[in-house]
Structure formats: structure tokens, C-alpha cells
Amino acid sequence: MKLVVARDEDGKTGPVELEVTEILKFTTDKARIQIHTKNDVYYFPFDSLEKIQNILQALNLPFVRADRGNLINMDKVIEIDEKFAKVYFEGDKPGERGKDATVSRPTNYKRVLALFRERQGRTNR
Structure with a gap:
């Protein structure tokens, strides 16, 4: 599945199709939504992470809310x-840490940790 995103926050460079499986996380600073891949940052026209989360969950994609500003792809978390x-995503070399995201301890940490351990168990079989 692909999302239509922009390379710049104003969309002046035109739309770009981005494969959802390449996305590490969505972030917000309340003024804009950023989409992070391993090596790039894109911008998205939605105005809240909640709306994006609802769409991704309806499509049964592995994105979960880590905290107020991060929606993470659990399939991309390596540590x-x-x-x-904090969660870490794979860097340029296998096993190497890349980008990270914070996780809210009071609300989301236990759920993110359980999902991570469950996914690790599936890949270690």
C-alpha cells in the first residue's frame, strides 16, 4: 500500500508515493505531520496523529501510538x-541503531514492550 506525501512541508515539490512498509514513524509538533523513513523525512496532509492512527488500524497495519508525538511502525523496531x-529503528547497516522515538511510560510503554516481545518471538522461530 502506498501513501501520497510531500517532500517539503508546503507541498511545492509535488506529491510522492511512499510505500507504507518503508515508514518508521509519524511525528507531530502540532503544526505539521512528518513521516520518517530510514533516510528521509516527508510531510503528510492530515492534521493529527489520531486520524492517521485510525486509518492505519482500520487497514490492520502495525502502527501504534508511542506517545503524544509519535506513531510507530512496530515491524521496524529493532530495540x-x-x-x-525509547524505541530504536534499524540504521543503515543490519543491527545498527538508526532513528528513535520516545514512548510514554504511564500510558503506552507496557503495550509497546509487549508487542515488541511478541514480534521478536515470531522472528526468532
């Missing part, structure tokens, strides 16, 4: 730092 409540 969880339990001390600092």
Missing part, C-alpha cells in the same frame, strides 16, 4: 531502551 523508554 527498546527500557531505562529511557
